[in-house]
Amino acid sequence: MTIPHPAQRIKVAIAGGGPGGLATAIALDKVPNVEVVLYEKSAVLREVGAGISIGQNSWNVLELLGVADSVISGHPTLAVLNLNGRTGEELTRTERVVKGKHTSIRTERTHLQAALLKHVKPGVIRYGKKLQKTEDLGDAGVKIYFTDGSSDIADLLVGADGICSVVRDGAWPTYPLKFTGTTIWRALLPRKELKALDPRFDITGWWHLPTSHVWFSPVSQGLSEIAAREYQDPKIHSASKSTWGVPVTNEYVESHFTEYLPQIQAAIKAIPYGAWREFAAFAGPELSRLTAWNNKIVLVGDASHALSGAFGSGAGFAMEDGWVLAQALALFGNDLNKALPLFDEIRLPYYAKMYAHLDEQKQKRSDTLGKIKEPTEEDRVRSKVIGMGGKDMSWIYEHDIGKTWEKARGRLDV
Numbered sequence: 296m297t298i299p300h301p302a303q304r305i306k307v308a309i310a311g312g313g314p315g316g317l318a319t320a321i322a323l324d325k326v327p328n329v330e331v332v333l334y335e336k337s338a339v340l341r342e343v344g345a346g347i348s349i350g351q352n353s354w355n356v357l358e359l360l361g362v363a364d365s366v367i368s369g370h371p372t373l374a375v376l377n378l379n380g381r382t383g384e385e386l387t388r389t390e391r392v393v394k395g396k397h398t399s400i401r402t403e404r405t406h407l408q409a410a411l412l413k414h415v416k417p418g419v420i421r422y423g424k425k426l427q428k429t430e431d432l433g434d435a436g437v438k439i440y441f442t443d444g445s446s447d448i449a450d451l452l453v454g455a456d457g458i459c460s461v462v463r464d465g466a467w468p469t470y471p472l473k474f475t476g477t478t479i480w481r482a483l484l485p486r487k488e489l490k491a492l493d494p495r496f497d498i499t500g501w502w503h504l505p506t507s508h509v510w511f512s513p514v515s516q517g518l519s520e521i522a523a524r525e526y527q528d529p530k531i532h533s534a535s536k537s538t539w540g541v542p543v544t545n546e547y548v549e550s551h552f553t554e555y556l557p558q559i560q561a562a563i564k565a566i567p568y569g570a571w572r573e574f575a576a577f578a579g580p581e582l583s584r585l586t587a588w589n590n591k592i593v594l595v596g597d598a599s600h601a602l603s604g605a606f607g608s609g610a611g612f613a614m615e616d617g618w619v620l621a622q623a624l625a626l627f628g629n630d631l632n633k634a635l636p637l638f639d640e641i642r643l644p645y646y647a648k649m650y651a652h653l654d655e656q657k658q659k660r661s662d663t664l665g666k667i668k669e670p671t672e673e674d675r676v677r678s679k680v681i682g683m684g685g686k687d688m689s690w691i692y693e694h695d696i697g698k699t700w701e702k703a704r705g706r707l708d709v
């Protein structure tokens with residue numbers, strides 16, 4: 296196989312400035328002859344949501360991007376609990392050991408974003424540019440239309456515009472994104488205040504009832520996070536795609552968790568008025584390819600696998616996508632017809648494994664419950680926790696994208 300030399304000059308437009316878009320911009324900056332422009336709909340980049348986990352897999356890609364040292368450390372998540380939210384019974388406790396240079400942490404989402412932003416070249420990001428639609432111009436590239444009436448043309452459009460991706464809608468117009476029934480409410484509060492209610496709130500942990508849970512985790516010396524989620528049958532309850540980080544009243548959140556232990560209810564009540572944010576979880580099936588329009592479109596991050604935050608590592612996946620895309624372009628001298636199929640070859644099986652794992656978990660949960668004649672609430676909570684665990688997840692949380700890339704490269708005659 297011959298690599299074109301010198302590299303072709305191409306223009307890459309990235310839609311979206313989340314972890315996926317920012318990581319793609321950083322990685323592409325190191326690829327010769329690539330002009331990069333990132334279009335972000337917001338006027339300024341602000342992360343909605345409270346905390347974010349940075350596990351070994353995310354640290355690995357942050358190292359490759361040269362960003363790891365810029366991430367302000369958070370709180371180590373070496374012990375993780377699962378408990379019954381009504382009785383307080385501890386159901387599982389996982390103790391992790393530190394492997395590699397970095398400890399798994401939970402930190403504020405803004406810390407990760409600030410670290411990535413620091414490494415994006417000035418002038419690359421164009422704010423206040425909301426993609427409205429896209430058009431396939433054949434050999435002339437992809438035309439991108441913005442809501443402000445302007446447009447641009449690029450050789451490659453990277454859809455890093457999140458789970459409700461406009462880029463995906465354009466190239467996969469029948470993609471069925473649906474409300475999962477799960478609503479999440481997130482907020483931060485002083486760690487001391489939370490710990491005073493129950494010392495176990497100072498350990499990263501899920502407090503479960505059959506169709507809901509409340510999660511506590513410190514994110515820094517001074518702050519802790521509460522993420523409370525509830526599942527309601529989506530056949531009855533609907534949600535709008537725009538429900539992403541919208542403020543909700545305290546009373547509304549409190550009304551969903553009245554059956555929990557008094558100290559959990561007190562923690563929920565302790566959130567300052569106006570601080571709760573609501574997120575409606577949407578999801579869709581796996582795609583058979585992450586590239587489209589004869590290798591002029593590629594999806595990264597949540598746009599490419601609408602898994603609705605499953606595995607709590609989506610920012611890591613998004614950054615891995617961006618880094619691999621850049622390596623593939625560099626390897627093939629920016630030949631999109633060679634680089635994009637390699638991207639698919641590396642990332643598709645990984646996402647397929649995630650979808651398969653979630654199906655297995657669902658099955659395991661219903662099998663466990665199916666063995667009990669008249670399951671009590673405690674049985675249902677237990678089967679939920681059993682369904683969540685028991686399998687080696689190092690293929691996600693210890694994934695080293697650098698090694699995966701080297702393996703894929705080794706298979707090629709390059």
Ligand SMILES: Cc1cc2nc3c(=O)[nH]c(=O)nc-3n(C[C@H](O)[C@H](O)[C@H](O)COP(=O)(O)OP(=O)(O)OC[C@H]3O[C@@H](n4cnc5c(N)ncnc54)[C@H](O)[C@@H]3O)c2cc1C
Pocket residue numbers: 310311312313314315316334335336337346347348349424425426427455456457458460461479522574595596597598603604607608609610611612613
């Ligand atoms: C409750 C919850 C908890 C989570 N916890 C974790 C965690 O602990 N660790 C972890 O790694 N991941 C976590 N995730 C997942 C993680 O947040 C996402 O997977 C990650 O943010 C995906 O990054 P992204 O860049 O693909 O998309 P996003 O972060 O969604 O970014 C998309 C960007 O595109 C912009 N945009 C959208 N539409 C347009 C448009 N039309 N035009 C221009 N710009 C546009 C948006 O403004 C945004 O800046 C969690 C998710 C949820 C819901």
